[in-house]
Amino acid sequence: MKNRMNKYREELKENNLKVTPKREAIIGFFLRNNRYATPEIVWNKLKKSFPHLGLPTVYRNMEQLGKIGILTRVDGTENRFYYGLCRAREPKRHHYHIICQKCRRVNEVENPYFESVRKDVERKTGFRITGHKLQLMGLCRNCR
Secondary structure, three states, X not given: OHHHHHHHHHHHHHOOOOOOHHHHHHHHHHHHHOOOEOHHHXXXXXXXXXXXXXXXXXXXXXXXXXXXXXXXXXXXXXXXXXXXXXXXXXXXXXXXXXXXXXXXXXXXXXXXXXHHHHHHHHHHHOOOOOOOOOEEEEOOOOOO
């Protein structure tokens, strides 16, 4: 875990964000728990160690960590956002997330075929696609 935390510290510095105890605690939560969670879940867990930690601070930090690629944000089934450390082999390359509607487990799905779909859509519509978001919902093997 220490080596992975060092990697995330370097990513913070590369993106001109300070390495703070609160940011380290948020990242540490995800390293220890290996799951996706809402800012409220993270806040409830961390406020024991940081009595003056506010929920808006957790939201703001998780959003910043998402913008630089440390955390990935997915839409939950009940209109809530969940964040987690992406486990894709190449997190910087485009991939998708599949979310269990029962246990909320999130898995990464890599699909190399989207590039051909993107080119086909651009050719047919004249649009220049600058981004997209696709999440798949269902029931995982354990919840079926």
